[in-house]
Amino acid sequence: xxxxxxxxxxxxxxxxxxxxxxxxxxxxxxxxxxxxxxxxxxxxxxxxxxxxxxxxxxxxxxxxxxxxxxxxxxxxxxxxxxxxxxxxxxxxxxxxxxxxxxxxxxxxxxxxxxxxxxxxxxxxxxxxxxxxxxxxxxxxxxxxxxxxxxxxxxxxxxxxxxxxxxxxxxxxxxxxxxxxxxxxxxxxxxxxxxxxxxxxxxxxxxxxxxxxxxxxxxxxxxxxxxxxxxxxxxxxxxxxxxxxxxxxxxxxxxxxxxxxxxxxxxxxxxxxxxxxxxxxxxxxxxxxxxxxxxxxxxxxxxxxxxxxxxxxxxxxxxxxxxxxxxxxxxxxxxxxxxxxxxxxxxxxxxxxxxxxxxxxxxxxxxxxxxxxxxxxxxxxxxxxxxxxxxxxxxxxxxxxxxxxxxxxxxxxxxxxxxxxxxxxxxxxxxxxxxxxxxxxx
Amino acid sequence: xxxxxxxxxxxxxxxxxxxxxxxxxxxxxxxxxxxxxxxxxxxxxxxxxxxxxxxxxxxxxxxxxxxxxxxxxxxxxxxxxxxxxxxxxxxxxxxxxxxxxxxxxxxxxxxxxxxxxxxxxxxxxxxxxxxxxxxxxxxxxxxxxxxxxxxxxxxxxxxxxxxxxxxxxxxxxxxxxxxxxxxxxxxxxxxxxxxxxxxxxxxxxxxxxxxxxxxxxxxxxxxxxxxxxxxxxxxxxxxxxxxxxxxxxxxxxxxxxxxxxxxxxxxxxxxxxxxxxxxxxxxxxxxxxxxxxxxxxxxxxxxxxxxxxxxxxxxxxxxxxxxxxxxxxxxxxxxxxxxxxxxxxxxxxxxxxxxxxxxxxxxxxxxxxxxxxxxxxxxxxxxxxxxxxxxxxxxxxxxxxxxxxxxxxxxxxxxxxxxxxxxxxxxxxxxxxxxxxxxxx
Numbered sequence: 097x098x099x100x101x102x103x104x105x106x107x108x109x110x111x112x113x114x115x116x117x118x119x120x121x122x123x124x125x126x127x128x129x130x131x132x133x134x135x136x137x138x139x140x141x142x143x144x145x146x147x148x149x150x151x152x153x154x155x156x157x158x159x160x161x162x163x164x165x166x167x168x169x170x171x172x173x174x175x176x177x178x179x180x181x182x183x184x185x186x187x188x189x190x191x192x193x194x195x196x197x198x199x200x201x202x203x204x205x206x207x208x209x210x211x212x213x214x215x216x217x218x219x220x221x222x223x224x225x226x227x228x229x230x231x232x233x234x235x236x237x238x239x240x241x242x243x244x245x246x247x248x249x250x251x252x253x254x255x256x257x258x259x260x261x262x263x264x265x266x267x268x269x270x271x272x273x274x275x276x277x278x279x280x281x282x283x284x285x286x287x288x289x290x291x292x293x294x295x296x297x298x299x300x301x302x303x304x305x306x307x308x309x310x311x312x313x314x315x316x317x318x319x320x321x322x323x324x325x326x327x328x329x330x331x332x333x334x335x336x337x338x339x340x341x342x343x344x345x346x347x348x349x350x351x352x353x354x355x356x357x358x359x360x361x362x363x364x365x366x367x368x369x370x371x372x373x374x375x376x377x378x379x380x381x382x383x384x385x386x387x388x389x390x391x392x393x394x395x396x397x398x399x400x401x402x403x404x405x406x407x408x409x410x411x412x413x414x415x416x417x418x419x420x421x422x423x424x425x426x427x428x429x430x431x432x433x434x435x436x437x438x439x440x441x442x443x444x445x446x447x448x449x450x451x452x453x454x455x456x457x458x459x460x461x462x463x464x465x466x467x468x469x470x471x472x473x474x475x476x477x478x479x480x481x482x483x484x485x486x487x488x489x490x491x492x493x494x495x496x497x498x499x500x501x502x503x504x505x506x507x508x509x510x511x512x513x514x515x516x517x518x519x520x521x522x523x524x525x526x527x528x529x530x531x532x533x534x535x536x537x
Numbered sequence: 538x539x540x541x542x543x544x545x546x547x548x549x550x551x552x553x554x555x556x557x558x559x560x561x562x563x564x565x566x567x568x569x570x571x572x573x574x575x576x577x578x579x580x581x582x583x584x585x586x587x588x589x590x591x592x593x594x595x596x597x598x599x600x601x602x603x604x605x606x607x608x609x610x611x612x613x614x615x616x617x618x619x620x621x622x623x624x625x626x627x628x629x630x631x632x633x634x635x636x637x638x639x640x641x642x643x644x645x646x647x648x649x650x651x652x653x654x655x656x657x658x659x660x661x662x663x664x665x666x667x668x669x670x671x672x673x674x675x676x677x678x679x680x681x682x683x684x685x686x687x688x689x690x691x692x693x694x695x696x697x698x699x700x701x702x703x704x705x706x707x708x709x710x711x712x713x714x715x716x717x718x719x720x721x722x723x724x725x726x727x728x729x730x731x732x733x734x735x736x737x738x739x740x741x742x743x744x745x746x747x748x749x750x751x752x753x754x755x756x757x758x759x760x761x762x763x764x765x766x767x768x769x770x771x772x773x774x775x776x777x778x779x780x781x782x783x784x785x786x787x788x789x790x791x792x793x794x795x796x797x798x799x800x801x802x803x804x805x806x807x808x809x810x811x812x813x814x815x816x817x818x819x820x821x822x823x824x825x826x827x828x829x830x831x832x833x834x835x836x837x838x839x840x841x842x843x844x845x846x847x848x849x850x851x852x853x854x855x856x857x858x859x860x861x862x863x864x865x866x867x868x869x870x871x872x873x874x875x876x877x878x879x880x881x882x883x884x885x886x887x888x889x890x891x892x893x894x895x896x897x898x899x900x901x902x903x904x905x906x907x908x909x910x911x912x913x914x915x916x917x918x919x920x921x922x923x924x925x926x927x928x929x930x931x932x933x934x935x936x937x938x939x940x941x942x943x944x945x946x947x948x949x950x951x952x953x954x955x956x957x958x959x960x961x962x963x964x965x966x967x968x969x970x971x972x973x974x975x976x977x978x
Contacts, residue, residue, distance in 0.1 A: 098846040099591050101629035104613060107581030109626050112640065115577045131903040133880045133910035133928065136556045140548030140659050141582065141615070141645055142603075150540050162583075164605035167649055172545060174582070174615070185550050188542035194927065196913055199553065204582055204645070208608055218581050233913045236896065244903065354897045405539040439574045455677065456795045462572040462685065469574035472637055472674045486635065487574065 106209060106217025116434040118220070121418055121425075122202055125222040128245040129200035132237070134224055137199045139181035145171045150403040151180045151372065160207045174206040178223045178415065179400070186227055186411075187404035195228030214389055214420045222421075225413030234412040235376045235396050236350055242380060242392060242414055243359050249421075250430045256391065258356075259363035260378040262347070263395070265328060265340060266367055273335045274315045280306045284316065291320060291365045325362045347376070374398040375412070387427040392416035436488040440466040441530050444475050444483075446496035454495055457505070457520070464527040484510055491533035493526075509533045547650060547658025557875040559661070562859055562866075563643055566663040569686040570641035573678070575665055578640045580622035586612045591844040592621045592813065601648045615647040619664040619856065620841070627668055627852075628845035636669030655830055655861045663862075666854030675853040676817045676837050677791055683821060683833060683855055684800050690862075691871045697832065699797075700804035701819040703788070704836070706769060706781060707808055714776045715756045721747045725757065732761060732806045766803045788817070815839040816853070828868040833857035877929040881907040882971050885916050885924075887937035895936055898946070898961070905968040925951055932974035934967075950974045 103109045110118055129136070145163050163173040175181060178201055186197060201223050209215050224241055226234045239258065246256055266288070270281045287302045303313055322328040325348045332341035351357050368377040375396025382391055394414025401409050425431040441461060445454045451474065458470050469487045471480075477494060484492050494506040499517070507529050508515040518525050544550045551559055570577070586604050604614040616622060619642055627638060642664050650656050665682055667675045680699065687697055707729070711722045728743045744754055763769040766789045773782035792798050809818040816837025823832055835855025842850050866872040882902060886895045892915065899911050910928045912921075918935060925933050935947040940958070948970050949956040959966045 099587060099625070099844055100585070101625050101845055103581045103625075104583045104585060104611070105609070107583060109581070109622075109629075110579040111626065111630065112576035112578055115579055118579075119577060130908045131906070132899075133878070133908055135553035135878050136560060137553055138551040138556055138559070140544050140550070141647065142545045142548060142659070144541070144545060146540060162605075162607070164603075166603070168546070170545070181550075184540070184542050184544075185552065188550075189552065194924075206582065218583070229913045233892070233896075237911070237913070240896070240900065244900065350893065353893050354900065403540055404542055437574070437576050451674070452791065452794050455674075455681070458573075459681065459685065459795065465572075467571045467574055470678070472670045472678070483635075 104217075106211040108216065108218065112437065113434060116437065117422065117431065118418060120432065120434065121421055122220075124248050125200075125202055125245065125416075128241065128248050129222075129224055131244070132198065132224075132241055134198040134200040134226075137182075137185065137201050138203060139175070139178070139185060139201075141175055141204070142172045143175055143181060143184075145173045147180045147184060148173060148176070151183065151400070160209065162206045162208060175203060176205055176207045178203050178205065178221060179225075179413070182223065182225060182413075183400045183403065186409070187401045187406045190227065190401065190406065190409055196234065197227040198225075199227075200224040214387075214423050216419050220418040222416045222418075223413060225411055227409050227411045229410070229412070231410070232347060232350060234410065235347070236354065236356075238394060238396075238412045238414055239351070239356055239360070239376075239378065240354065242378075242394070242416075243356060245416070246380070246391075249425055251424075251428065253358045255383055255428045255430070256359070256380055256424070257383055258360045258378050258380050259366045260360050260376060261363055261366040262344060262376050263367065263373050264375065265332065265344060266364075268332065268337055268340045269315070269319050272337065273319075273331075274308065274312045276306070276308065276312065280308060285367055285369075288320070288365050288367050289369055320364050322362065322364045328362050328364070368393060368395055371395075372397045372400060375410075378414075380416075382424045382427060384427045387423055389420060389423075391420045391424050436486060438467070439469045439487050439489045440491065440534055441468045442471065442480065442484045442487055442489040442492040443468050444471040444480055444492065444494055446477060446494060447474055447500075450474065450495045450497075450500055453500070453520070454493075457493075460523045461526065461530070464523065466527065466530055481510065490537045491530045509536065511537055545658075547652040549657065549659065553878065554875060557878070558863065558872065559859060561873065561875065562862055563661075565689050566641075566643055566686065566857075569682065569689050570663075570665055572685070573639065573665075573682055575639040575641040575667075578623075578626065578642050579644060580616070580619070580626060580642075582616055582645065583613045584616055584622060584625075586614045588621045588625060589614060589617070592624065592841070601650065603647045603649060616644060617646055617648045619644050619646070619662060620666075620854070623664065623666055623854075624841045625845065627850070628842045628847045631668065631842065631847065631850055637675065638668040639666075640668075641665040655828075655864055657860050661859040663857045663859075664854065666852055668850050668852040670851070670853070672851070673788060673791060675851065676788070677795065677797075679835060679837075679853045679855055680792070680797055680801070680817075680819065681795065683819075683835070683857075684797060686857070687821070687832075690866055692865075692869065694799045695824065696869045696871070697800070697821055697823055697865070699801045699819050699821050700807050701801050701817060702804055702807040703785060703817050704808065704814050705816060706773065706785060707805075709773065709778055709781045710756070710760050713778065714760075714772075715749065715753045717747070717749065717753065721749060726808055726810075729761070729806050729808050730810055761805055763803065763805045769803055769805070809834060809836055812836075813838045813841060816851075819855075821857075823865045823868060825868045828864055830861060830864075832861045832865050877927060879908070880910045880928050880930045881932065881975055882909045883912065883921065883925045883928055883930040883933040884909050885912040885921055885933060885935055887918060887935060888915055888941075891915065891936045891938075891941055894941070894961070895934075898934075901964045902967065902971070905964065907968065907971055922951065931978045932971045950977065952978055 161173045161176050165171050204220050206218050209217050270276050270284050283306050322331050329341050366379055373395040377395035379390040380392040396412040398410045399408045445451050458468050461468050480492050490510050492508050503520050504517045506517050602614045602617050606612050645661050647659050650658050711717050711725050724747050763772050770782050814836035818836035820831040821833040837853040839851045840849045884895055886892050899909050902909050921933050931951050933949050944961050945958045947958050
């Protein structure tokens with residue numbers, strides 16, 4: 097039986113076209129992170145499973161993780177997310193590093209998922225985190241970064257929105273306004289997390305499994321109806337939580353002062369599961385009804401380093417996957433066309449004995465920072481144009497027996513049809529002509 | 538017990554400094570590949586183990602591979618090399634693709650190694666392959682590419698050499714000159730592969746385990762003494778192998794005609810193990826006695842696609858790992874200094890209420906393609922200079938209460954000490970000044 101040519105389930109082969117698209121996604125990520133002076137880091141693709149258990153708890157790591165025992169009896173996992181690796185790395189250097197620490201990475205990650213639209217087993221995730229920034233400033237910066245990232249892809253507030261909440265508020269509501277027990281608070285987090293995905297009866301049923309009375313339940317429903325910052329403010333003030341309301345108000349003012357408010361909406365159902373967040377939490381949603389899903393999520397966390405017995409160091413970060421990002425950009429026609437590669441020159445000869453002259457010339461032209469596609473066998477003049485289009489070059493070089501006799505090459509600007517004959521040894525003049533073709537395109 | 542902060546054995550944490558170095562290595566790889574019009578591709582980090590078995594044979598895959606059974610009972614492995622993935626991908630598209638197919642990739646790979654200098658469990662490997670190029674032309678191109686890659690890092694023939702052989706010659710010598718049986722040919726390959734690493738007695742001992750007679754053995758020793766193309770030519774001609782000798786002669790002439798000969802030496806012991814090569818085989822060696830190891834290996838293979846029941850398609854390629862490359866560049870002082878990051882501007886304020894003006898200004902400056910490090914809290918004038926040096930900026934922006942009162946910012950060129958006050962709203966003028974600082978550096 098022949099071997100399969102398909103990639104492993106839930107993973108992708110990146111043929112050059114797909115890779116050009118992914119490289120474009122990555123290039124905008126790099127550009128955005130660097131514009132905020134975030135520094136690139138990376139870690140191993142394998143980590144010991146203990147690390148994921150410490151961060152996420154025993155039950156969360158079992159379902160989706162690719163784990164196995166290595167030949168040295170170490171229990172390891174392919175990284176399903178970057179945050180534990182990041183925490184480990186920051187924990188080992190944070191004492192010496194000046195704050196804030198601003199780092200980003202674009203690792204490949206594996207999760208054992210049931211493959212579906214927007215969800216694959218292998219994906220790449222853009223991770224940006226800032227540690228040790230003053231309160232709220234790190235949060236503001238990360239929100240700004242998410243918005244600018246999507247703007248750098250050409251997206252606007254017509255295409256996406258950032259749904260935001262604050263775990264401080266949620267905790268205040270659950271523990272101080274509803275007065276829920278620890279156990280019920282845990283349940284309420286789970287209910288809130290599902291609130292938008294299930295019917296009202298299902299919420300009522302789940303609430304029935306808590307020990308909340310009708311009054312407590314009504315507070316909970318009132319909370320779920322807070323769909324703006326002002327709603328949330330009023331709710332907190334009604335219950336005399338002036339400290340929390342003024343913290344929220346100050347965050348709102350900061351968001352407005354730097355013009356982020358058109359992108360942000362308060363959403364009581366955003367809590368990011370039972371995760372490790374302690375401050376703001378947010379998810380970026382595609383506004384298109386065709387692709388109504390989260391593109392990106394993040395938030396502020398104060399205690400990530402404590403699993404390493406280190407002092408707490410406040411951090412804020414987000415992760416954004418390449419699969420959902422590409423879906424988002426495609427939904428809104430924001431992806432440029434990458435059908436053909438880009439090269440500077442198609443280098444050809446029209447007779448057998450000319451090939452090695454062209455191979456040698458190729459080296460000279462590459463040394464001038466030109467990307468040169470060498471046609472490795474003689475090719476008829478007429479066929480060059482079609483090939484040039486496929487190889488994405490706006491300039492072609494011809495070398496027939498006549499040119500050889502004269503010690504020349506012929507260069508042609510394929511867009512303007514301008515053509516020149518240049519001495520075979522005059523690399524400078526060739527370079528100038530080829531660069532001009534590119535610029536005129 | 539606290540969690541370990543160390544990475545998994547044999548893998549590396551890339552803190553920003555290490556990542557800047559790796560990004561530099563990758564950037565030169567990308568640049569070189571693109572200069573030859575190779576197209577970027579990638580594949581999944583997991584493949585089914587069957588794929589590796591089909592390429593390398595049962596016994597070769599067991600030792601060093603990270604394999605495990607997934608939750609769906611698939612027997613999978615983390616990619617230890619890229620060639621099987623490449624073969625799978627090329628097999629699925631080669632019928633439709635115009636030839637030559639020129640592809641490159643820089644995947645992360647895992648091998649269960651005993652970690653030592655130059656050898657880690659996780660590394661990144663630059664892979665370049667060309668399929669369907671005319672005979673010898675693909676080989677020449679790949680050799681040219683390896684040499685230009687190292688030249689693009691600043692290396693010359695003083696630093697490295699390419700040791701080359703041709704499996705056609707080895708096969709001719711073993712099967713037609715020595716007249717070894719299939720079994721002895723297999724053994725001779727193994728002996729040759731070890732010839733440089735063991736003592737003469739060990740070779741003699743291994744030869745004793747074959748059924749070769751003294752005459753056959755003397756041919757073998759004669760072969761091992763061929764340390765130049767001309768030696769090999771004479772040897773072939775002595776035995777009337779004129780077809781093979783003229784093929785080798787033609788390769789030599791081609792190599793000379795494009796100036797690669799100063800880099801290349803014939804080496805009878807280079808056979809690349811029992812691998813799938815069918816034409817030239819080569820390894821690049823560091824010439825320094827301190828780091829005498831292979832940086833890169835490759836060769837020509839005709840039959841890689843046959844494991845997918847596809848027609849043979851000749852290919853040539855090489856792989857070069859980031860660990861050995863970095864060792865090589867360090868050995869010869871060819872690695873630039875990456876101690877500090879590079880940014881365009883250090884954006885500061887000198888009073889609490891100025892911060893949000895600066896956060897808003899940051900966005901404007903980033904939109905001009907500037908990389909801006911925002912100091913997220915007021916900082917004293919005097920402390921800015923030290924911070925700017927750490928963050929790799931040649932320009933700093935100051936914003937104190939005086940500046941705010943005048944609606945200005947102060948910009949300072951930290952190299953020339955030139956300083957200007959610019960209106961807070963005049964982003965263009967700020968951009969020009971900041972770019973000039975960078976250029977003057």
